[in-house]
Amino acid sequence: VTTSELASLVCSTNLSSIPQPAIEEAKNSLLNYMGVAIGASRHAMIDMLLDVTHEWGRNQEAQVLGRPERVDIYTASMANGMSAHIFDYDDTLLDTVLHPSAPVFPALMAYAEKHEVSGRDMLAAFVLGVEVSQRIGQVVYPSSYDKGWHMTGHVGQFGAAVSVGCLMGLSTEQMQHALGIAATQPVGLREMFGTYTKPFHPGRASANGLLAALLAQKGFTSSTQSLEALRGFLRVTSEATDFSRLTSEWGANWEIMKNSYKPFPCGIVIHPAIDAAVNLHKKGVSADNVERIEIEVNPLVLELTGKKTPRDGLEAKFSVFHCVAAGLLDGWVGLVQFEDSRVTAEDVVEMRSRVHATIDTGIAEDQVRVKAYEKCGKVHELFIEHAIGSIENPMTKEQLVQKFVGATQGILDRAHQENLIEETWNLDKAASLKNLVSICAASE
Amino acid sequence: VTTSELASLVCSTNLSSIPQPAIEEAKNSLLNYMGVAIGASRHAMIDMLLDVTHEWGRNQEAQVLGRPERVDIYTASMANGMSAHIFDYDDTLLDTVLHPSAPVFPALMAYAEKHEVSGRDMLAAFVLGVEVSQRIGQVVYPSSYDKGWHMTGHVGQFGAAVSVGCLMGLSTEQMQHALGIAATQPVGLREMFGTYTKPFHPGRASANGLLAALLAQKGFTSSTQSLEALRGFLRVTSEATDFSRLTSEWGANWEIMKNSYKPFPCGIVIHPAIDAAVNLHKKGVSADNVERIEIEVNPLVLELTGKKTPRDGLEAKFSVFHCVAAGLLDGWVGLVQFEDSRVTAEDVVEMRSRVHATIDTGIAEDQVRVKAYEKCGKVHELFIEHAIGSIENPMTKEQLVQKFVGATQGILDRAHQENLIEETWNLDKAASLKNLVSICAASE
Numbered sequence: 016v017t018t019s020e021l022a023s024l025v026c027s028t029n030l031s032s033i034p035q036p037a038i039e040e041a042k043n044s045l046l047n048y049m050g051v052a053i054g055a056s057r058h059a060m061i062d063m064l065l066d067v068t069h070e071w072g073r074n075q076e077a078q079v080l081g082r083p084e085r086v087d088i089y090t091a092s093m094a095n096g097m098s099a100h101i102f103d104y105d106d107t108l109l110d111t112v113l114h115p116s117a118p119v120f121p122a123l124m125a126y127a128e129k130h131e132v133s134g135r136d137m138l139a140a141f142v143l144g145v146e147v148s149q150r151i152g153q154v155v156y157p158s159s160y161d162k163g164w165h166m167t168g169h170v171g172q173f174g175a176a177v178s179v180g181c182l183m184g185l186s187t188e189q190m191q192h193a194l195g196i197a198a199t200q201p202v203g204l205r206e207m208f209g210t211y212t213k214p215f216h217p218g219r220a221s222a223n224g225l226l227a228a229l230l231a232q233k234g235f236t237s238s239t240q241s242l243e244a245l246r247g248f249l250r251v252t253s254e255a256t257d258f259s260r261l262t263s264e265w266g267a268n269w270e271i272m273k274n275s276y277k278p279f280p281c282g283i284v285i286h287p288a289i290d291a292a293v294n295l296h297k298k299g300v301s302a303d304n305v306e307r308i309e310i311e312v313n314p315l316v317l318e319l320t321g322k323k324t325p326r327d328g329l330e331a332k333f334s335v336f337h338c339v340a341a342g343l344l345d346g347w348v349g350l351v352q353f354e355d356s357r358v359t360a361e362d363v364v365e366m367r368s369r370v371h372a373t374i375d376t377g378i379a380e381d382q383v384r385v386k387a388y389e390k391c392g393k394v395h396e397l398f399i400e401h402a403i404g405s406i407e408n409p410m411t412k413e414q415l416v417q418k419f420v421g422a423t424q425g426i427l428d429r430a431h432q433e434n435l436i437e438e439t440w441n442l443d444k445a446a447s448l449k450n451l452v453s454i455c456a457a458s459e
Numbered sequence: 460v461t462t463s464e465l466a467s468l469v470c471s472t473n474l475s476s477i478p479q480p481a482i483e484e485a486k487n488s489l490l491n492y493m494g495v496a497i498g499a500s501r502h503a504m505i506d507m508l509l510d511v512t513h514e515w516g517r518n519q520e521a522q523v524l525g526r527p528e529r530v531d532i533y534t535a536s537m538a539n540g541m542s543a544h545i546f547d548y549d550d551t552l553l554d555t556v557l558h559p560s561a562p563v564f565p566a567l568m569a570y571a572e573k574h575e576v577s578g579r580d581m582l583a584a585f586v587l588g589v590e591v592s593q594r595i596g597q598v599v600y601p602s603s604y605d606k607g608w609h610m611t612g613h614v615g616q617f618g619a620a621v622s623v624g625c626l627m628g629l630s631t632e633q634m635q636h637a638l639g640i641a642a643t644q645p646v647g648l649r650e651m652f653g654t655y656t657k658p659f660h661p662g663r664a665s666a667n668g669l670l671a672a673l674l675a676q677k678g679f680t681s682s683t684q685s686l687e688a689l690r691g692f693l694r695v696t697s698e699a700t701d702f703s704r705l706t707s708e709w710g711a712n713w714e715i716m717k718n719s720y721k722p723f724p725c726g727i728v729i730h731p732a733i734d735a736a737v738n739l740h741k742k743g744v745s746a747d748n749v750e751r752i753e754i755e756v757n758p759l760v761l762e763l764t765g766k767k768t769p770r771d772g773l774e775a776k777f778s779v780f781h782c783v784a785a786g787l788l789d790g791w792v793g794l795v796q797f798e799d800s801r802v803t804a805e806d807v808v809e810m811r812s813r814v815h816a817t818i819d820t821g822i823a824e825d826q827v828r829v830k831a832y833e834k835c836g837k838v839h840e841l842f843i844e845h846a847i848g849s850i851e852n853p854m855t856k857e858q859l860v861q862k863f864v865g866a867t868q869g870i871l872d873r874a875h876q877e878n879l880i881e882e883t884w885n886l887d888k889a890a891s892l893k894n895l896v897s898i899c900a901a902s903e
Binding site: 021059060063064070071072073074076087088089090097162163165168192195198199200201202203204205206207209210211212215216226229230233234236238241242244245246247250251260274278362414 | 476503504507508510511512514515516517518521531532534606607608612633634636639643644645646647648649650651652653654655656659663670673674677678679681682685686688689690692694695742870
């Protein structure tokens with residue numbers, strides 16, 4: 016009776032009982048989600064999706080983040096879920112590789128926007144939605160992932176269904192049906208990585224979860240033991256046999272508290288080096304005074320990202336040399352630093368030539384040692400023990416703001432960026448999402 | 460390079476080259492599809508789906524079969540795919556248990572209606588769509604079915620994607636992308652059998668396939684080896700290792716030629732007895748003159764359907780006594796004969812009491828032996844060697860018409876039934892689906 020126990024726990028958890036630290040983390044997740052979604056919102060694949068759905072003649076009750084369009088809540092779920100994952104820059108629950116926000120927030124926010132839900136209820140429902148998708152993820156991981164399922168599409172729809180279902184006030188039985196309708200629609204093969212279809216997964220998962228909740232609310236039926244049954248979700252898509260995590264220690268901790276945010280939009284292996292470069296920038300090391308930068312890195316870094324002279328943004332993601340140069344010059348490495356024009360800019364190319372790397376097996380994957388030699392003879396030495404964004408060194412609210420500003424540059428103007436940050440930090444006191452959402456539209 | 464070979468075969472097959480016998484079988488499939496979909500179109504689950512989608516404010520470019528509503532092509536695909544499978548009365552490719560029409564026709568017809576495709580091209584695209592989903596089904600069956608996938612949702616989306624993609628004239632590469640977007644959205648756990656979520660599967664598969672084709676047409680990318688890759692569809696969802704059937708003997712035969720149609724909306728095990736009862740009715744055996752009916756059946760019949768006094772339509776599906784009585788009285792057993800009011804009607808109850816059954820291990824599952832004793836002393840003896848609807852004794856066009864009329868009774872009036880049958884038989888000569896579709900709307 017596992018699905019029924021889980022549904023019962025969810026339905027008996029009052030939204031107002033979600034503790035404030037979890038709500039705060041939900042706000043961090045929200046700012047990060049909106050930043051990466053807005054940042055990618057002009058990608059060609061969003062144009063394609065909206066071209067298709069435009070012909071279906073949808074109404075205009077939910078905002079497409081970072082764009083002028085308003086669409087129906089189902090289409091908004093798909094579009095926003097996609098853009099949140101386009102740059103692989105969204106949040107991660109590291110023990111399952113689940114990106115929790117991209118499948119949950121789009122459906123939840125679209126529903127909350129339409130039904131004028133309070134900010135705090137929306138955030139609390141997010142905490143519950145993430146809790147459920149992550150717990151299901153913990154049961155099936157790593158076996159379903161190893162088999163070839165993309166975790167975020169594979170279990171994300173449960174989070175969308177549950178979070179929307181909570182706002183609807185579904186009964187336990189309806190919630191079981193919603194979980195069942197979600198269970199029958201797992202999305203996402205890892206084979207799709209590297210194509211538009213990868214970000215399609217959380218978009219599709221979000222819309223699938225939304226539809227599951229909407230149908231369940233109308234009385235649509237499904238299996239009431241969709242997770243644990245012999246031919247249910249867990250056994251069909253994974254080799255898992257221990258399902259206890261679905262319900263164990265419910266409410267003792269909230270999984271959202273372990274959420275992590277990627278500071279930089281590239282492989283995690285370069286993050287320590289970028290962290291060091293950003294620190295050097297803060298110390299005043301600049302193009303004018305630096306002569307040579309030496310980095311000692313874990314062997315994996317040069318194996319994966321040893322490209323000396325990247326020619327465009329995509330290649331630059333595989334060049335620790337570019338990342339260190341750009342981080343030092345610009346004080347951050349965001350989406351802008353991976354634009355083709357920045358990768359080939361004279362100052363970046365010049366600085367890149369001064370970066371020299373050696374490997375050291377004694378350096379851990381989240382570490383780096385850097386020496387910056389100034390022309391005057393001064394040497395800055397820096398050892399990053401845990402790069403920012405790692406569990407041991409999570410991003411601060413200030414860093415999340417910095418990431419948000421970088422990600423939304425060119426789409427939101429400065430005033431809108433500031434307003435949106437402010438609205439997010441105060442969302443748990445807002446009567447609705449109205450203000451927040453109105454600023455998410457394109458303003459530049 | 461299997462996906463690419465398959466896409467290449469599909470794209471190099473000219474719609475006009477599909478031979479006439481396959482087109483004829485496609486018309487049989489179409490009549491059967493429309494009958495069962497129209498027959499179930501007023502079910503509560505279709506109301507629920509349309510209630511949900513109505514709020515999204517769709518336009519009115521495609522017909523919901525059997526109802527007054529017109530909706531966008533995506534919603535039409537979901538609704539019609541669901542209604543086609545609600546009564547488990549649709550067609551079957553017996554070697555994979557794939558119900559080929561329910562996921563393919565809804566997307567294909569909605570697209571064809573909107574884009575004014577000719578009747579013959581639509582039918583030819585159906586043949587190709589079924590070909591592809593069935594071939595993929597042949598590769599994964601029985602391993603994915605045994606694991607717990609519902610074949611019709613599991614592989615049906617490929618047929619929808621390919622058939623619509625053919626009408627669009629997708630390039631081979633676009634077709635690979637469409638197959639990839641379809642591959643990443645398998646639908647349907649067998650655990651859902653017995654709930655509304657079962658017919659949801661072909662509806663969802665149809666819409667998923669349609670979306671895949673629409674996105675691919677816009678330039679959306681996916682894996683180009685979505686079927687055979689290490690983490691692709693075939694290996695993730697089945698234990699299959701031999702993929703040769705995907706492309707072997709392409710064009711030598713068309714799988715649609717093996718399509719089978721269920722004459723009666725109940726478990727196949729009672730079909731021989733109903734067949735016999737219908738034959739007795741034709742011979743003039745009636746309530747007025749019959750005294751006693753003895754049937755000798757395969758043991759499975761009484762094990763599964765031995766209910767002596769069914770109280771409602773659902774129980775009547777498990778009563779060979781009811782089925783024989785109703786078949787003898789009404790000359791057919793369709794949806795009407797499983798309505799509660801017919802099950803409890805005096806003449807049926809009375810006739811049921813005259814039916815007596817014995818088991819005989821020498822009678823095969825598709826056989827029955829019947830003796831009808833008339834009051835005058837005359838005895839009619841009948842042996843059904845292969846029940847209608849079996850591979851050896853397929854339904855004739857006349858019987859398909861009879862099924863269609865029974866299924867659509869109370870939703871289409873007699874004139875509309877006749878027109879729709881006529882339009883179907885002549886569809887390969889029609890310039891568009893316009894006439895056909897206009898008659899599919901509710902007329903009673």
